[in-house]
Amino acid sequence: MDMGLFLVILFIVAAVLRVDFFFYILYVFLAVYLLSRLWVSRALRQVKVKRRLDSHAFWGEQLPVRVEVSNDGLLPVPWLQLQETLPQPLAFPPVRSLAVSLWPHEKASLSYTLDCRKRGYYHIGPLRLASGDLLDTVSRSFSEQGMASLIVYPRLLPLEDLGIPSRSPFGSIKRNTAIHRDPARVAGVRDYRPGDSLRHINWKTSAARGSLQTKVFDPVISLDTAVFLDLERGHYEPSHAITTTELAISVAASILAQLARQRQPFSLIANGRDPLAEADASDGAGESGRASTGPSLPMRSGQAHLVTVLEALGRIDNREVEPFAAMIQREMVRLPWGCTVVIVSGNGEGLLGHALRLERSGFNVVVVLVDYHSDLRRHSHELEMAGATVYRLGQRQELTRMKV
């Protein structure tokens, strides 16, 4: 029998028989019925949820998450079920639930740990809350409006383990003698010597000292490093594309981290899909919702820039948004003259032409091939013949030992 029907029958019985006690019973049930509905709806309005977690995590980190739920109202919440939805790569089972009861101004928390063993950009939540009354007259549920996001950085591997020399392999090459002079980097002044270019005389200092002074340039030629990450599926062995593209991302991140440690300027250009950029594009464009290019980060140095680059690599999806050829053609014109171009790719297919063009344009080309499933000898030989420095990752057994 339904409660509403019961109330109607009770009312009819009470009204016909005119027994006061029956009316009291009717009122009690009616009050229970109405108060329960009112109670649940009012109490749930005052329930506030706060999720505490870091928005970034390193690969392999155990990230603690704490979901705090508080009852800010004056009514107690008889029962409240919290159900948190989690990304499956970071937690299994991908749901965490808790049932609590909250007095007024009481707090409860749901704590769990995310096992950050997969690089990526994840949404944590939404948190679903369900509550109801004591006698099952009403149940309510709603979802948290906002979701938290988490970026798990790619795994950073020691370059020696990957078969790549870690001591100044890329970027700045320090020479004892200056083979080039960089007029942008003035180290100081010295007395004029015959044969010095008149363009390099510092006239102000000469006037101040009463003798001709020539600018002395920094003998170091800073070869900035641009890392091109090739995620085009055609350049990877199809059956292992997922793992090898992940490996390529890790290698790129490791190289960039090494460059940051050496305090060299670096940039990252990749042709993978960035979900955040895509979300921004969809917000801005409204309809298209797709970013046509991958992340392209400017040439900078420092830890802050490394964090930005690692964030981009953490978010990036291993599906290309544009062909690698188009990307390198577009970005080549923006590169500073003489910089080192590190191309991280799969099997090196189709890279020969780009390597030649880059070499002829005055860039120092380094190619890292990561697709250890393919036979890399032919492509690497061709690239070496074109003047590029080629690194091939170690054999599969070694990588397996490293748990790459």
Add this chain to the structure above:
Amino acid sequence: MSEPPGDLGLDDALDLEPGLPPVKAAQEAGRGSATPPRGGGRPRLRIGMWWRVALVAGMLYAFILVLGDIARAGGLTWRGGYLGLAVCLAPLEAYISNRMIKRRQLRGDDRRRFRLAEVVMLVVVLQLLRFLWQGLPHLGGKIERLFDVEFFLGSLIMLGCWSLVALVVQWLEEIEFQPSEAPLSATAPGYDLWVGSHTRRLQHTAAFKHVRSLYLAGAVLMLLMAAMAQVNPGHYVDFGRTGLRYLILHVLLYFVLGLALIAEARLSLLHTTWQHQEVDISPQVARRWPWLVLALLGISVAISLVLPVQYSVGLIETLSYALNLLFTVLVTLLYLLLFLVGLLLYPLRWLLARGQGGEAPPPPEFQQPPEAAPPAATGHPLLDTIKSLVFWLVALAVVAYALYNFAREHRSSLENLPILRSLYRLGRWLAGAWQALRRRASQARLALAARLARPPAAARAGAQARRAKRLGRLTPRQLVLQYYLATMRRASSVGLHRRPSQTPDEYSDSLAGAVPEVHPDLTALTGAFVEARYSEHQVDAAYAHGLKPYFVRVKRALGEWVRKRAQAAPRGPVA
């Protein structure tokens, strides 16, 4: 003997370890035993079930007490105290027998034989209790005297209660989480099946709903039976009699115990659901539950004590009185208004009377409006009527709210009823008619507003006269300018604006594109305007007045152009 994992009840689980979430403990206890425990051993009662059995026994006892009241009201001598005791044992017996049937996995004929044995045993126990209660009857060598009417009636009641209680106990057990439903390890072979299975969960909810429905149906039956015992059947339809104002304790007992049972069953159902979903359950939920139930019931009882339970005045009379009261208030306001008007006019009347040499009239007096007579009632008529009014308002609210909820919850089934379908169609037709009426009213309002905004013929004539007079006062130069500017205003009002960069001649040419038939008139007006505006010589008055026909023709042409454009414009979609 160690307790089998399946015997871990809710309360047991709650008392396991204070720091450990109970469900986890229960899961750990239940994990790995995907099949229910089998084998022998004594059936062990769970603490949670003890409470439930006790609550059901109390409710049955209340039922037997009401039966006794009916018997006494019917003039019979009630000697059935033993029956109350017997039915109190019925839930316990039903619970134990259910457990035994389940444990021994009795099916078919075995199960029927077991039940038959139970029936015989119950009847024997009932008779034994009867003999202990009343003493052995004088048989006089006739054994058939044992099987009198009381024997059959008592057995019937006992077996009826027992069969009902067996069902309730079974439902109460079904609400609980069964050991066989314990979550499996994610690597177990049947994990996917277990995750995807919602059948058991649905059965738990259905069992709870059965218990609640039975409780509510029993409550109605209890009230009817209690009324049969308290109210003379001849007075059922006597609406003029006063209400009965005493407490019926055993009915109260039934309701209190029933609410406690429902609240406890609800908690069990929640626990079961959460266990299915592998939710960590805070022990506070169970600890606070009884206090919150008590608080809810306490507040509800307090509210019920404040509300009126008597209605000395019927519904129709109350509504009639309420309308009368409203009418009286309106009349009083009218009287007050008239009194104030009289007060304002009194000085004038006084002056008029003094002017005619008569005596000063008396100042106006406030006249008492007719009072709304409350319906005939005993005691304090007004107070009784107000109480009745509150009572009927509450009653109507109860009925309306209950019906609303019923209709909302059974919407799909109600929509299939033919009569309701017709009513629904009628409602839609009425809603459509109402919308059409509103649309027409809106159109009429707009038309009226436009009509009111348009000056009447007399006003138009007056305006023309004023304009002529105003034009007559203008100098010839001003008059020429006036004609040209008026032409410009009219053209602008129909959408032919002059761009700031346009010279008068250019504007004239652009206007001629729209109204080519008055091109010469436009040229004449423009030329006159340029001359009057930029020359310094005198403008002839006759020349200025002679421009009026040009202006009138251009005005007409513009009006015609607007009409043609309106006719040529595409019409909106036809509904």
